[in-house]
Structure formats: C-alpha cells, structure tokens
Amino acid sequence: MSQASVAAEVAPPTTRRWWARAAMALAVAAILLPVAAAGLLRLLGLLAICGVCAVVIVAAVYWFFISRRVLRIVSAALAVLPVAVLVVFLLRERQLWVVIAAALLAAAAVGCGRRALRPSRIDSLMPEHAAPDVHRPFIIMNPRSGGGKVVRFDLQRQAESLGAEVALLDGPVEIDVVQLARDAVARGADLLGVAGGDGTQALVAGVAAESGVPFLVVSAGTRNHFALDLGLDRQNPARCLDALRDGVEFRVDLGHINGRPFVNNASFGIYAEVVQSPQYRDDKTRTVLRMLPDLLGRGSTSGLRAVIGNESVADPQAILVSNGPYATNDVAGLGRRTRIDEGRLGVVTVSVSDTRQAVGLLRRTHDQGLVQRTATDVTVDADAEVIPVGVDGESLQLTTPVRCTITPGALRVRVPRHRPETRVAPPQLDWLQLWYLAWNPHRAS
Secondary structure, X not given: OOHHHHHHOOOOHHHHHHHHHHHHXXXXXXXXXXXXXXXXXXXXXXXHHHHHHHHXXXXXXXXXXXXXXXXXXXXXXXXXXXXXXXXXHHHHOOOHHHHHHHHHHHHHHHHHHHHHHOOOOHHHXXXXXXXXXXXXXXXXXXXXXXXXXXXXXXXXXXXXHOOOEEEEOOOOOOXXXXXXXXXXXXXXXXXXXXXXXXXXXXXXHXXXXXXXXXXXXXXXXXXXXXHHHOOOOOOOHHHHHHHHOOEEEEEEEEEEEOOEEEOOEEEEEHHHHHHOOOOOOOOHHHHHHHHHHHHHOOOOOOOEEEEEOOEEEEOOOEEEEEEOOOOOOOOOOOOOOOOOOOOOEXXXXXXXXXXXXHHHHHHXXXXXXXXXXXXXXXXXXXXXXXXXXXXXXXXXXXXXXXEEEEEEEEEEEEEEOOOOOOOOOOOOOOHXXXXXXXXXXXXXX
C-alpha cells in the first residue's frame, strides 16, 4: 500500500467530527447505563469489587512467575478464582448483562475515538524517495532462517532472474556476513540485501549505511519485526524482491549498541538472561518458567543502572531500547513502529521486584515501576564487567558500560512501491481533543 492510498483512507474534517461525537455519545452511554441499571451506590460497590479482583489477579500472576511447585499451582488458581467469583456475583445480582453492554459501548467509543483522531497528514508515515536504478545488487540469503523460507519461496532463483548476485549462508563453517557484504561493495555492488533474520539484517544494514548503498529487506526470518515496520509482505517474502524493479526508498535511522548496529531493539535484564540459556530455543515456555523465579524472586536485584538522557533509573528488572519508539500503549515492545526516521531511541524500563510494584504496573506510573521515555543516548551499566544483552533477537555478551546511540537517516532502505502491511498506528485517545473536535473544531489541533 502506497502513502497516497493510505492518505486517501483518512476521513474529511466533517466526517471526523461526527466520529468524535459518536465516541463522546457512546462513552456517556457506557457510564450512564450502569448507573441507571444498578444505581450509583450499587455501582460504586461493583467497581470496588472489580478493583479488588484486578489487584488479586495481578498479584497472583506475579507470584506464579516467581514461585515453584505447589505455590505456583496455588497462585494459578488464585489468578482464575476472582474471575469466577465476579461472574457468580454479577449473575446473582442480575448485573452481568449491564457489565457486558457497558463494555461493548466503551469498546465502540474507543473505536470511534481512534477513527476520529486518526492522523490525516501524509507525514504520519515515513516519506518516500525516488529510488535510483541498481545494476549490481548483492543479496545474502540464509536457507535455515524462518523454517526454510529461502527454499520454500524459491528466493534464490527469483533474485538471480532480476540480476542479483546471491550468496547462501549454507554450510558447516560460520560466515562473517559483515566481511561478505564489504567484499561485495568493494567488487562494485550498488545494493546490499538480506533474506534472513533481524540479527543478520542489522549487521548488513550497518555495512550498507557506512558504504552509502541502499539496503533491501527480504522477510525470510522468523519474526521479521523490521519488515513489519516497513510494511513489507511477511507472508510471501518473494514480493519484497519487487523493490528491485519497482521500488522507492526510505531514509531510516540506525541504532548502535557499543558500536554494533541494530534495526529493532536491544534488551537487558530478564529477557536477555533467559535467551542466554541453551534450552531456550528448544523449549521457550518451560525455560522461562524455570528461570523466572530466580530472576524475579523476592529480594532479587538486577544490578542494572540506566541513564536515559539526564534521568537515571536504578535496578530495573528489564530494559528495552528500541530504534524508534514503539506505540505508547505497547509496553513490551511487541507491536510496531510507524516511524523509524525521527532520530529517537525508545526506552522502556520495568521494575517488578515485589508484589506492590507488580500491582502498581496497572497504573503505568514511574513511581510504581514503569518508565517510558525517548532519548538519543542511553547508557546501561552494572557491577559486572560483562552482561547479557539481546540485540535484534541475538544473544550477546557486551562489556559495560553499554552505550546505545542512534544515527538519524543513516540507512537507505529500498522497498517495493506497493506494501500490503503499511499501517498508521492507532492514535492514543485524548478525550479533551475529542471534545474539541466534536464541538469546537477550531480549537482542535
């Protein structure tokens, strides 16, 4: 999907105003329905019960992760029990239909509100640039990546038919992809591409950036996070090769961690410790459940210290530094980035060293264990000289202090003109902005 087609989907001002009015009306209905059906005092009691249930569930889930054997089973039961108790209570009070109806009205209000606030300017997406012709493209392909997508989608033959030289990472000897890419540029390659995982993508992207040649992403990895944020087709990686005959360019930022490039994110703490385990790739769930009690147990400390611009965060259990911030409602960094060209690192730190902080995450506040920031420079230090770090899904050991920086517009990424997964991230709801849009559009920014 091109930028023009995305822009065409944006509603005109009058339509947006009516979406905003619908959102306000539905929100009011979601509030008034329980009041009318249950009465104010009864409703306050119900909200108090729901609040207590939420606290019990979060606390039980936290204890499930930090416990073993019998206590873990008891915690799992306690996480489920409040839901059953609440449903029985609502059925006895004949208020279940009220809760369901109010929830549906609230969901509809959120949907209408986001539709009204959807960005209307074309610069909500990364701008496209004309892509010059390439004559000697060089693409590195990993046949083992993504469960064998290179072979399954016949990527080597299709790339060679478009004039590309293909190097396969197939064999018992580990190949230095950085040197392979540099040698290709020295021989005259005017485009570097990778069909493989995000870790390999990042290394070759670093060479493309330092050489000034465009970079091609082929979504042949397992997760393809970078391809997702570029809007590329992750179901059929062969469509990424269309960029060689009908492509445009993005100028995207490139993150660096102790000098090593990364295109997605670098993680410290719990996740980085877990992926270091040799058993992680064979049995992820069991490995996580086995290791979390030691990493999150009562009194455990990470020993990490993060300096984000002028702000310091001591002893977080997890730190995520991303090449461009993820959506503000995506605490874990599992979603997507609409923009990777704003010259900012996204930073999320989470501290859950006790039950109070775990429950406090419901409020998403700094004091309760969650920090979300943007910066151009992040330093992570620890008492140890070397710490585990997950960089674009690769498990590394890096020397402290670990410094993350960002180079704005360092990478020319060549992408197909038509990209099926191009999306504008849903905006964060601002009810005051919705009010102005609905009733006083001249004050709405």
